[in-house]
Amino acid sequence: NREIHLASRPEGWPTADNFRLVETEVPTPGPGQLVVRNQFMSVDPYMRGRMNDVKSYVPPFALDAPLDGGAVGEVVAGEGNGIVPGDTVLHGLGWREYALLDAKGARKVDPSLAPVSAYLGVLGMTGLTAYAGLLDVAAMRPGESVFVSGAAGAVGSMVGQIAKLKGAARVVGSAGSPAKVERLRALGFDAAFDYHDGPVADQLAAAAPNGIDVYFDNVGGEHLEAAIGALRLHGRAAVCGMIAQYNATEPPAAPRNLALLIGKRLTLRGFLVGDHGHLRDQFVQEVAGWLREGRLSYDETVVDGIDAAPEAFLGLLRGDNLGKMLVRL
């Protein structure tokens, strides 16, 4: 069994030196425990925050211990909670080839309904984040105009497509490369731009000349400032992530225009996907239906091997991924 440990805490941008590949024995399950051969593990932006030794909504990763995070795999030993060897499960002990966990911490998934990787992305945590953030937190209504940043990523690409499927009048996305912008147009976004091409406020004004009603924020900073400027009366922002500042060592310079919240009666609402589990069944049913009907597409960027997991994580922060970034183990 090979696993990735946190060797040191990054300051600013992480590097390969912050991680260590460690070999251990394949574990043996005790009563009520499972051993899972992980097939896919997720790398996610929130993991960057857990590398810092600060109090947050999830505890920090420990030094010299394996990292953790979403994973799917096949149970190879142990049983409990109605789960037996041969079952495919979703659980929270990624960053290792074999996971030993309490059966209570695993959820059975059906590998005949979708490729198992989908349970980490489009039908999993990032998909639910998009669905809940757009429809519940921002309460998007048909006929509204929506802007989403980080639009070519796992969450953002779902936000834009779900907005269209739910009757948005205009959907605008921003992303970090010409290829990503092209992909957004193919996914049905009405307009898309590369945020490297000029001030976000100018590009957003050109893409949504009449303004926006909803902003789904994955990026923060200059993007959030531009969105506050473009939001119309009673506009809402679902504040999902601020990846532009996860590696920053100084506080961000923007947004500088928060006073606009008053006159425009704007709502900026932060949220965590974990608080929206009550929507999961409805989300899976609706998204699985759109996938079956060919009305929703999803991208995955897959990196192979546990030894490449740190590089996959660094690549995610750099923007190497189209859609969900995954490691195949």
Ligand code: NDP
């Ligand atoms: P993505 O698949 O979107 O991957 C991250 C992307 O961020 C990269 O591909 C890169 O794309 C973009 N990025 C990196 N640096 C910058 C920057 N400085 N400015 C603009 N874009 C940047 O990840 P996820 O879909 O998993 O997550 C998206 C956001 O949602 C993150 O902020 C994450 O923290 C948040 N999140 C929040 C949850 C919640 O419960 N609140 C749950 C899940 C995710 P590009 O090439 O376009 O720059």
